[in-house]
Amino acid sequence: MTSYGMVFDVKRCIGCNACTVACKQENSLPDGVFFTRTLSAEVGEFPNVSRTYLPTICNHCEDAPCEKVCPSGATYSRDDGIVMVDGALCIGCGSCAVACPYDMRTKIEETQLTNGLFGEGNLTPFEEQGYTRFECGTFTKCDFCSERVDAGKDPACVATCPTDARVFGDLDNPDSKVSRLIRDRVGRQPLPEKNTRPKVFYID
Amino acid sequence: MTDQTPVQNSMKSGTWKKSSCKMCIHSCNTVVHVTDDGVINKIEGDPDSPANMGRLCPKGNAAIMRHYDPTRFKTPLKRTNPEKGPGIDPMWEPISWEEAMETTIRELKTSIDEDPRKLLPSIADFQKLYLWAWPLVVGNSNYFSTAGSFCGGGYHPMNGFIHSTFAAANDVNYCNYWINNGSGDGFSSHLHTAAQAFHVANARVERNMRVVCVEPRLSIGGAKAEEWVPIKPASDRHFALGLCHVLIEEGLCDYETLKHDTNAPYLVGEDGYFIRDSDGKAYVWDGKDNKAKTYDDKSIGEFAIEGTYEVEGKACKPSFQRFKDILAECTPEQMSEITTVPAETIRRIAREFSTAAEIGNNITIDGRDLPLRPAGYNYYRGAHAHKYSSQSNHAFKLVNMLVGSIDVPGGHVGATLDDQKVDNGHVAEGDSGQLLGTPHQLGPHPGFSYPPDNMDLMSYFPLGVHPGHLNVEVWNNPEKFSLDFKPDVMLICHSNPIWSLPGKREDWFKIMREMRFIVAIDIVPNDTNAFADIILPGHDSLESWNMTMIEPPHTEGMCLRQPMTDPLYDTRSEEDIFNDISEGLGLLEVWNTILNIVNGFEESPNLKLELDQKHSDKEMARRKGLNWNGKDLDWYIEHGHAVTPRRTDKWYKPWQGLRLNFYIEDIVRERDGLRKAMDTAEVPIRDEWHWDDYQPLPTPVLEPVLRDNDEYDLYAITFKDIQLNFGESLSNPWIKDIVYRDPVHTALQLNTKTAAAKGLEHGDLVLVESKYGKIYGRLGLTEGIHPETIGVSNSLSRMMSQNAGVPYGGGHFNDMLPADLENTDACSAQCESVCRVKLTKLDHIPDELKGEGSLYSYSDGRAAQ
Amino acid sequence: MANISLKNVLRPGFVGRTFKSGYRFQRYWDTPMATAFFCGESGAGVFIVSMLLNFMPGVILGLLITGVGKTFFHLSHMGVPSKSWRAILRPDRSWISRGLWGIIFFVGFGVIHVISELFGLVPEVLIKPAYFLGLAGAIVVVVYQGFAMSHSTAISLWNTGLMPLSSMLYGLLSGVSMVMALGVLDLYATDESQLLMVTLFQKILLVAVFMTILSLLHGAKHGSKGARQSYELLTSDFLARPFLIGVIGIGTIMPFLLLMFAPVNFLTTLTATVSILFGFYLYRVLIFKAGVMDPILTPADMFGK
Ligand SMILES: Nc1nc2c(c(=O)[nH]1)N[C@H]1C(S)=C(S)[C@@H](COP(=O)(O)OP(=O)(O)OC[C@H]3O[C@@H](n4cnc5c(=O)[nH]c(N)nc54)[C@H](O)[C@@H]3O)O[C@H]1N2
Ligand SMILES: Nc1nc2c(c(=O)[nH]1)N[C@H]1C(S)=C(S)[C@@H](COP(=O)(O)OP(=O)(O)OC[C@H]3O[C@@H](n4cnc5c(=O)[nH]c(N)nc54)[C@H](O)[C@@H]3O)O[C@H]1N2
Ligand code: SF4
Ligand code: SF4
Ligand code: SF4
Ligand code: SF4
Ligand code: SF4
């Protein structure tokens, strides 16, 4: 079986958020909507201080709380473990959003789709061809670029990452790059105490 | 959701075309997706490019939003509001191209006919360098921009002296110890950011390359470094001289290289010139035979690099000894006092650097036996853009040269700007076996003139890059500088001088207001074109042709740009516009002649532009491509680029057999030449000229900004970062969406303890004042900044602008910078980019910061939830 | 752009929607949802108490509060109101689905019960089942929202069994209090012992609610990092004033004192009821507002930096 996951190499990441913009570009995300974002954390005191960049994304949790609480069945898992949202079924109750410990769900507000990126109410041709994918009022999130993945491509954020800090692959295949990185460099999952079994791992 | 039409943009039905990015000055290779309906809906890096390997930085990812930006100029425009100023609406009125061109040509002609010097051009697109040369058409050498000098005033000429190149970078292929001094290289800015970040990350992770970042601010480079060395701004040369001191005092240098591959042994007389024989050959001292011999004497047993000698009756020393004498005053302890870097740290880094350089080690690459020196000291704008920039640049190069790591695998290597032809070499032999220094990387010097022919005084800077910032000093004091003309028309293309120039904004506004006529060729409103009388709208980078190669560090080759769609609006290419203006002035043939020279079409009859014809952007691209590798446009359209790794014979020691300029005698020669010219012409200001700025070896002289020590107790610095292209990309909604969520770009960066000592808190509103100007801002406290520094991101240096999409940030950092001779390097024309400031806490938002367009209008005072 | 507030950036520890690692407020369940929760619990509470007391005005009020109030506010919270019916689809795993079934039973059978009581039009066989099914539905409604919250591992403040307990206690307390207020005249007139029982019950519930809130705070104080942030917010930061004065002072202590020491009359009963309902409503709003998510990760957690 295939089980898709991602590894973030924190040592490589330069916090540029090219991934964030690539995702907005690929998925026509409205203003303020992010499927991934790279956070920064400052640690230590001058002069012994460092800043770490932490890419974050939907973890496609094995035990996804967002899926469990979804009353409409809009959130579901594919056989390859990608946690999907069917916008046509979502009722916008937000249960998934308060259930996701990683703050990875966002609502698509009608005003975001009508005001447009330039805030003037005139959508660019780019937005016009892209926004049709969204249902107003629904909660959405990253789907690991399932269409690209199905076509054998890397997700958009992975493809663009200037430092190769994002690696996508099959966690069930012990020889995949993700599996090797997790083994060799001790991959850690985010908030393991939440028992969600994330399929995203961090290495440093 | 299966079996439906795709929703991901790259998966929709459409076509992919190859091109290259233009969201910063570089040119990462791209593939662009256009839907069947003709909408550009995805841009990715070209995975076939050895430069960026399919990757793009955030700006490159955001190009679509510039293309579809509704504020783009859609037709030629004419101003109807005579009042000009920041935030004042010009009340544009659309006009026809005929009217716009007619007016433009008429107005330019009026002034040029009177005196060609009355034109102030500001043409600054690095991807179309040949356009920079247009003013030569009318014999004009003014320059109303800071592109090239704010960043590279001292840098480009010094690269020309040391490597005979425009830029330089550490060789990421082998480097194991990377000193990163005031530069975003490989992390956030400078050379092909997206490409270089990939190679640097690989080196760090796969080869454990150690990065030591010397910078006042914990930049991205600092965050990724193994060691961040906070340093007081503008004191970087002193850090480097401290390293040099230790390297020499502790015998940690690559003496073989110094003796055989540099002019370190050349004997220098007290006048600063080499001691020469009657044929003009420089002498060295043979330590074996204990006598002077010419540098190329086969019988030399031992090149002395230390000691004091007398040759032909003149006291002299090897240039290495001259440097050693200077360094006597540069002990780590002394340098520590200036830089605040502990002396022990300076010692340790010098030792680590020398150890990492593996002096004596060799490597065979492509059949050549080369020194392997996997240690490099890389730097850029932050480190050297200060008053004594020439000396600073030289000091950084000498750290490398002392351990033998100039232009060798793993070391600090020169990168050419644009070789034009695949087999063009960039290296030539100079005097006495030295590498010929080529300081004029951006074009020939206009030559000395008195009264000066250029409002920026370029004629007085024989080694410099145009000091655009001095325009304001001369404008304000025309008699002092004996200016015998007064510019009254301005031609702006792809440039935003009112944002980018240092100095008091009001003074710059004044110049703009006094222009009789301003024409701007641009695609979006900016701070400068808001003063224009006519706007000529250009195609954007997804609608136009181009062929370029800009400072790629370890790749080379032309990159194609091609139109993805028909132009969205009634726009034209810059080439068409300049051709028509030239024709209108009756100077088309002159323009074509110039284009032939600057593009290197001269030597190839088949490429030479027909003088009476107008050549489109497409035709220019075609010929530039042909000139590079003989391939026609269809080849480029298919391949997108001719990028290959830099050939090692060009990258490593292309000057093999010549000697590097350890000591730069040309600087002394140019100084004396200028002095003589000034004396002859009796230039009144010649006694004020800073002759001491011309030094053949770097000294520990203190920058003026380090000498002031009155009530201005902090240093303010500016920076770019990878999300930002100066300030301009901030009109892009995707860029805004990430920039204004990043703590580094939403507040003035101040050290937590400094703030505590001043009774200031996170989020406080402050007034920041230098001797010259002021800005407002909100404090963001951080441990990641030197305690004497306040960091101002370019995202905050935003003025009231015609582009309502760009939030007003509380003024402009550059307002606080000096734009005067006092703070200009007389040798390289570099301006000072750091200033001393003081902070005053404000208890409410000043009126000028209120209003919808302001970054600070979101909340007043410390906000409760 | 417009939705980026510097305010959030400037709160130490909290990072709003910035790209800084740190605490984030849950911002998806807001006042309309809090109001819907309030309506659900207080409506079910008054329904349950009134059913047990066979107090028709209370039964009808409960049906109205839940059937109309809760439904209205739920729909105004819902992103896609027209598809809200779909929420019934996953009772196997979602408390929201289960709750919706509860509401259907509660309102459906409650209405049948009312019709049967008032007009007697209901077939005999249905009367008893309707009574019990309606009551069962109401019992689900009075607790399910608490379960929906306690199942959120994302928000540590909520992630405790005290959530359904507080829902139930608060629901019943509100119910009893509304019954008291509604029926005050009637009850005085008819049944002294029932009145005593109800007021006693009210005081016990009030003490229980008070204790539950204290336990919640105690648990939060000693809970995970996110819960501790919630504790700080509720006790010393910007939510402290409404919480300490509004929820605890006006919502519990004041009515308790009134009920214990003030003469029992219409005015005191009404005042006590209003302050209890006010406190409950504020509680619902503030518990939402104080919902804090842990930093997704910190270098210290991950790599021991
Ligand atoms: N992303 C991006 N890339 C670019 C550009 C861009 O606008 N955006 N512009 C291009 C151009 S034209 C240029 S010139 C290059 C410039 O490239 P860089 O020189 O890399 O860029 P800067 O950010 O101007 O300066 C580098 C660093 O110097 C630091 N600094 C400031 N003052 C001092 C000081 O006194 N001492 C030291 N040690 N450090 C100091 C700043 O904190 C900053 O991090 O980038 C090119 N590439
Ligand atoms: N405070 C501060 N000041 C600085 C710097 C800094 O880091 N901080 N950096 C300095 C440096 S290193 C430099 S090189 C200068 C750069 O200064 P400038 O050369 O003035 O650079 P930009 O601000 O990028 O202005 C270029 C303008 O070109 C226009 N433009 C963009 N794309 C196109 C196009 O396709 N066609 C046409 N026709 N126009 C286009 C846009 O309006 C844009 O504003 O600034 C210097 N000034
Ligand atoms: S693109 Fe890569 S390097 Fe940049 S922030 Fe994202 S993960 Fe980090
Ligand atoms: S990260 Fe959040 S949204 Fe993604 S699967 Fe896990 S719980 Fe669901
Ligand atoms: S908002 Fe949509 S996806 Fe989320 S839980 Fe509700 S119905 Fe499911
Ligand atoms: S995998 Fe695709 S959808 Fe998910 S964050 Fe990356 S680009 Fe966005
Ligand atoms: S570094 Fe410059 S050329 Fe490369 S992707 Fe970024 S903006 Fe484009």
Ligand SMILES: [Mo]
């Ligand atoms: Mo620059």
